[in-house]
Amino acid sequence: MISNRFRLNEVLVLFYRLFLAFFFYFLARTLFYVYNSDLLNVDSFGQYLSLAYHGLTFDRMAIFYMSSLFIILSILPIYKTTSKGYQKLLFWSYIIPNLLAYATNFIDLIYYRFIYARTTIAVFDSLEHESNKGTLFFNFLINYWHVFLWCIGLSIVWVFLYKKVKFTRPITIESKKSYWISSIVLFVIVVVGFIAGVRGDLKKTTRPLNIIDANRHVEKPEHADVVLNTPFAILRTIGKTSFKKVDFMDQPTLDKYVSAVKHYQTNEPSTPNIVLFITESYAREYVGAFNKDMNIPNYQSYTPFIDSLSQHSLIFPNAFANGYKSIHGVSSVIAGIPSFKDAFTSSPFPKQKIESLVSTLKSKGYDTSFFHGAPNGSMGFLGFGNILGYDHYYGKTEYDNDDDFDGTWGIWDEPFFQYMRKTLNEKEEPFFATLFTVSSHEPFNVPKEYEGKFPKGNQPIHKTVGYTDYAFKRFFEESSKEPWFENTIFIITADHTNQIDYDEYRKLVNRTAVPILIYTPDERVKGVDKSLAQQIDIYPTVLDMIGYDKPFRSWGRSLINDTITKPFVVNYGGNEYTYQEGNYIVRFNGKDITGFYDINDKGLERNLINEKNEEMLELELKCKAFVQDYFARIIDKKLD
Incomplete structure (x- = not known):
């Protein structure tokens, strides 16, 4: 039996579990950099740490969204929050959404090299038309087995560290009044913190964070992809479209x-046949005739x-x-x-x-x-x-x-x-x-x-x-x-x-x-x-x-x-x-x-x-x- 008058221990455990999410997002970001370092042009370890620091803002948004049910359940004024059954409910409300979102980070260990951007919801629009999704997934699994290994391995360690700190001993409520007051205070603080976390701040004049906001913190455009994380990019593009009218100038201008x-x-009308080849992934880089004056060492x-x-x-x-x-x-x-x-x-x-x-x-x-x-x-x-x-x-x-x-x-x-x-x-x-x-x-x-x-x-x-x-x-x-x-x-x-x-x-x-x-x-x-x-x-x-x-x-x-x-x-x-x-x-x-x-x-x-x-x-x-x-x-x- 322990006394928990102001629910301090519950708050500390909540912070620990959220900290784990931030820690593993940092590891995923590091892997993303390692796999794509030749494209990201990060000059030094210090610069990477600076980008990772700015990335915390975007990690926070993704983590808070995916942990929203878990956070609410963690602060509810229920006397038996430390029971095994309730802690099991907390575990699954935390692990399932967080690991599903976390896994999307590993897509970009490989896919980034194809689209040079963090994956958004648009990728699922592309897959919608594919009848061989199972085959594509199996081939990806075989060819990039190491990515799956990283994902599964880090997820297992995450679960292990979560369970390492247990909180199942019964508590004694010495004063219901103090308990309810502390619960109300805790609820308000957490809700305000949650709103700030998913928006970026609490200013009325500030719109919620979007993908483009990552560019505010970088010197090179590609560094924005280090700042971002894939769950954020997907979440911010669900139900969104960039197809909106803009008004920069009047019509005559x-x-x-x-x-x-x-x-x-210029030419007289004629009707020659037209044969047009759109060649899959055929970058200019591969074609020698287009690189004669590029002065690329050891070009082939x-x-x-x-x-x-x-x-x-x-x-x-x-x-x-x-x-x-x-x-x-x-x-x-x-x-x-x-x-x-x-x-x-x-x-x-x-x-x-x-x-x-x-x-x-x-x-x-x-x-x-x-x-x-x-x-x-x-x-x-x-x-x-x-x-x-x-x-x-x-x-x-x-x-x-x-x-x-x-x-x-x-x-x-x-x-x-x-x-x-x-x-x-x-x-x-x-x-x-x-x-x-x-x-x-x-x-x-x-x-x-x-x-x-x-x-x-x-x-x-x-x-x-x-x-x-x-x-x-x-x-x-x-x-x-x-x-x-x-x-x-x-x-x-x-x-x-x-x-x-x-x-x-x-x-x-x-x-x-x-x-x-x-x-x-x-x-x-x-x-x-x-x-x-x-x-x-x-x-x-x-x-x-x-x-x-x-x-x-x-x-x-x-x-x-x-x-x-x-x-x-x-x-x-x-x-x-x-x-x-x-x-x-x-x-x-x-x-x-x-x-x-x-x-x-x-x-x-x-x-x-x-x-x-x-x-x-x-x-x-x-x-x-x-x-x-x-x-x-x-x-x-x-x-x-």
């Missing part, structure tokens, strides 16, 4: 700085065929993706609609009439097809393709031969490329065909008959990049024999980037660097154009090349003839917009400009915000104008 309608009249290319094709093509070695996921790439390339914090296709607004390559080419009599060797509907491509109006969708179902299934994502690239070629042979010209590849993707396998054929490189993806390059080689070899080949424009790009091997591509801006290649058999477009380019430029470029004779909606520019719109790139990373044009890179958090950097400072190392000049001020307005027009057109359904 906006019209001065952004043009969302294009009309090119993994794409001998695309390198040779580049000599007969027009290539853009300064091109970037407008998003960081596959579905981002599809909407950017085909419809000229980038994705920023959230995917356009996961927003409430994709179900509207959208002018795109599909609609404009169909108006000129083109047959339109989308090829993707994965199970039909994977990645949301079938649904979005139906919105855009593709005439045909060819997936794993239509391929109808599981002998060529890779066991995870879909049909191996080489046979599926040939399947597209044979399907195109049966079509009347002109046709527009989009192929989204699958093989250069985690778990980075190649068909057994090709084991050892392609350079292994320094990253698991390298051999699959070589395999997909070989699939391109075989496709062009066989297609060159077909009657439609000579009258076809071929375009090769990537949806997003992937594993990084060279320091140049670890720089924050270069993490979205992708290739853009345009090949015509008559080589009427050929050379190397080092101007800024982006995925949303592909749509207007195609329409310019075929002499499309009507105005059309496009934020991008023709890479061939546009002399009005200056080359620029806009995308989102490190929780902020990145806008590149002219001599500078602009960073914008959605409210304020946070930095100006020299256009060659892709690592964003020297902020020039205190050295503003006229060009910087104009780029600030252009960046804000783009964002304002983007959300207005999407929300007001003016994408046609």
Whole structure:
């Protein structure tokens, strides 16, 4: 029997149990840094500790949310809170939600290398369209067993330390009045502390903490991901969308700085076939022809065929993706609609009439097809393709031969490329065909008959990049024999980037660097154009090349003839917009400009915000104008 007049012991035990959560979040953050240190650019242990200190604020929010029931149960004025039964109830109300949330931290030990951001609820939107979730999870378990081991091991230690401090001895209530007074005081203190914990503070003028608030505490944008934790990122994006109108300027000013309608009249109307390849994870880093002037020590290319094709093509070695996921790439390339914090296709607004390559080419009599060797509907491509109006969708179902299934994502690239070629042979010209590849993707396998054929490189993806390059080689070899080949424009790009091997591509801006290649058999477009380019430029470029004779909606520019719109790139990373044009890179958090950097400072190392000049001020307005027009057109359904 113990006396517990003011419930001090209960409070101390509550604090101990909450402290354990903070301690294990610190360990998870440390593992996150260790696994991704080459991308996070932390200069010293002291700097890491500083980031971890700021991370306590975000840890507190996640921990308090997941421990809310446990906290309430711990402070209720119930005389038998120390009984075994009640303590067991406290244990499960603490362990189950906290460990479930804690486990999500371990996703980003690996997944961060693919999306360069903390995982948010949007990842579950992507998985919604996958029919092979069990297979994906099993492959992840096998390939990254050490991550599961860390998660399970630390969870076991957490449970052990929780149980190490027991509080089950009965208490004597010497004075009910004192007990109730202390309970009321305790309740008020804890509730106020809880509200402050989940908001950040108690100021009426301060909004609750959001992901972007992590950038207030960092010098480099990627450091915000050290400050954050994954449970917080998921919790703060549940039921939230970044698709809200903004008002930075009046309409006449906006019209001065952004043009969302294009009309090119340089080329005579024509109807060549269009074959567009959106290549899974095919970062610019892997393609030698796009790295000739990068001066990267010991550089190695993994794409001998695309390198040779580049000599007969027009290539853009300064091109970037407008998003960081596959579905981002599809909407950017085909419809000229980038994705920023959230995917356009996961927003409430994709179900509207959208002018795109599909609609404009169909108006000129083109047959339109989308090829993707994965199970039909994977990645949301079938649904979005139906919105855009593709005439045909060819997936794993239509391929109808599981002998060529890779066991995870879909049909191996080489046979599926040939399947597209044979399907195109049966079509009347002109046709527009989009192929989204699958093989250069985690778990980075190649068909057994090709084991050892392609350079292994320094990253698991390298051999699959070589395999997909070989699939391109075989496709062009066989297609060159077909009657439609000579009258076809071929375009090769990537949806997003992937594993990084060279320091140049670890720089924050270069993490979205992708290739853009345009090949015509008559080589009427050929050379190397080092101007800024982006995925949303592909749509207007195609329409310019075929002499499309009507105005059309496009934020991008023709890479061939546009002399009005200056080359620029806009995308989102490190929780902020990145806008590149002219001599500078602009960073914008959605409210304020946070930095100006020299256009060659892709690592964003020297902020020039205190050295503003006229060009910087104009780029600030252009960046804000783009964002304002983007959300207005999407929300007001003016994408046609």
